[in-house]
Amino acid sequence: MQQPSPSTARPLGPTPAEYEQRLLRVRQEMARRSMATLVVTDPANLYYLTGYNAWSFYTPQCLVVPAEGDPVLFAREMDAAGARSTTYLSGDLVEGYPERLVHRPDVHPFAWIAERIRERGLVDHAGGSTVGIEGDSQFFSARGYLALRSGLPDAALEDSRELVNWVRVVKSDYELAQMRIAGTIAQRAMEVALEAVAVGRRQCDAVADILAAQATGTTDHGGDYTAIVPMLPTGDGAGTPHLTWTDDVFRDGEATTIEIAGAYRRYHAPIARTIMLGDPPERLASTAAVARDGMAAVLAELRPGRTPQEIHALWDAVIRARGLSKASRIGYSIGVGYPPDWGERTISLRSGESFPLAAGMCFHVILGMWMDGWGYELSEPVVITADGAERLTNLTQDLTIRK
């Protein structure tokens, strides 16, 4: 692999040694599974392994990682130049497929890519070869999969089961620094959000403030785009978690749950809070108290060696003692994120998961209670250190009340 030259290296980005280390860990896992080649399609994984970062993932692209030799990045022709100028990959390790293949029902870029994979010898046919694909990666479509399979008739395609995502779970010092910066942006954005929600104001105008705060970031660090837009279901809508905004106004007597993130160089620190306009009903106030106690119980024990199911059980005990229950997970691994999700699709904090937690992992601990016609959310982005959970923000964990 070519070393980055001074003029093309991303300033303050990971060192060449860190990229080499990432690739090595991916290859170690490939070797363990006897995988000759891995076709990486998740934009977050592409960024993690090469630094390639552009809004080009709406057309097919992938990094082909052979067990030995240089990885090759394939992208649409008009995006290949951007890939060459923003990654450490030298010119011939980036290939652009022809424009005529874009958005056609009868031909697919992955057929072209498969041909180039064969021509470049990126897949070893000696004795049959296993080619890993990212089965549940966003932006790797069924048609793309079928085209790749047809184009590599001698290869056995095998789901990598989030191989690269699992390599990403434990963050390097460089990555933790990015996460902490993302936390400062999240903190600022949530402070703005809690000021922006007011009786009689349009939801879209509050969102305008939030989006501006997310992009502005801080004086030292500008914000990146977030993988999910601000979600702030209000009133009846707060009973369901993923509704986006409208141009209706906020009303007195209604609560709004706000879930947003701060993002820096694609690293995400998501955070959720709830604001009540007027006097909170008893049910909301008591749920807020339960969530705060549950969060304290979870954060106190989120440390290396604990398992997700143990953490979930602590939460479950707190809410069951108050007569509440919650079916969904209470958190998930975070780090690099691209739309439509800032989660890493690896570890979830829920019952039945026993993968031990380790220092350097990052989680979005989200205690969302979605009831019939109302809801409450409290969340924290955290890093697991040898000493336990380190919060990335320091906002109060209480229900915000504005009268």
Added chain:
Amino acid sequence: MQQPSPSTARPLGPTPAEYEQRLLRVRQEMARRSMATLVVTDPANLYYLTGYNAWSFYTPQCLVVPAEGDPVLFAREMDAAGARSTTYLSGDLVEGYPERLVHRPDVHPFAWIAERIRERGLVDHAGGSTVGIEGDSQFFSARGYLALRSGLPDAALEDSRELVNWVRVVKSDYELAQMRIAGTIAQRAMEVALEAVAVGRRQCDAVADILAAQATGTTDHGGDYTAIVPMLPTGDGAGTPHLTWTDDVFRDGEATTIEIAGAYRRYHAPIARTIMLGDPPERLASTAAVARDGMAAVLAELRPGRTPQEIHALWDAVIRARGLSKASRIGYSIGVGYPPDWGERTISLRSGESFPLAAGMCFHVILGMWMDGWGYELSEPVVITADGAERLTNLTQDLTIRK
């Protein structure tokens, strides 16, 4: 299908008759292809057919449309309530799959959905049946496809080749009204953008202004989130189209291409302009003149009966006469959009495409010239009417120069 009740109908949304008409057109095409069932996964198609609109597409969801009888919407359990409250589908026509299926390598929601499809009799096994899938839909993963195929062993899965997307190509009067509103938001956002780019200002701060303008929209109509974030490659980066912003500052002597959209109720009007800080180099000024002439040639002939290849040839003649060439398409069909793309993945304005244009189609005509280390963009969102192209904005088409 249940009629919308007054309390759940989206205000000013499509009428029940319009939803019925949309479904009818989908079923007519299904019948033509002997398709017993269609599994719709593209969020834009889900919204078009049901009104369902939430940031829930990062976990599997689909609308199963049988040739006869009610369509059924499948989503994650925590999202099913939102689907019931925002669509015309009655309670039992929305099913939520269990939380335990989310983000696991060993089980997949589409296995559960396949089982429910069989149990509900949504696929006709008499004499074998063809089940259409959306092969290149975003958010329908290879793993989801394989789970659906395994779960419907008696069905023949067939790529629908953007069946619903093609139904969407010609817009109704209701839809054209949304597009025109989106145009007013796009206009305002671009006016803000051209003011926001200034020497010494951080790119992220300009983006903050743009994002806020996109969400604020106009006094009458709040903006929705756009399917693509603002793209404003600057300086050397302007030679590649899809780079997003950084916290570097804009510099004197550099040009910035700005590509953004106005969005209203998921309908998108994208627009691109270029701004020069300082005196434009001759190559930029002359490219701007060529693009303006090319746009005039295209818009003059964009009318019912013309074909995409004819339109492309007009453009090509203009730029070839000036010694320029462009490999990529000069436009594509637009309408409802979800991340990561505001295009409909149907008609592209390029050579080799002969599907005749018709009144009610909408296009983003984008003349992007990406050179080695610099670039120029000029685009217009337009509606094709019986009389020709109607622009959705009325901004000047010249290069903006700020000294």
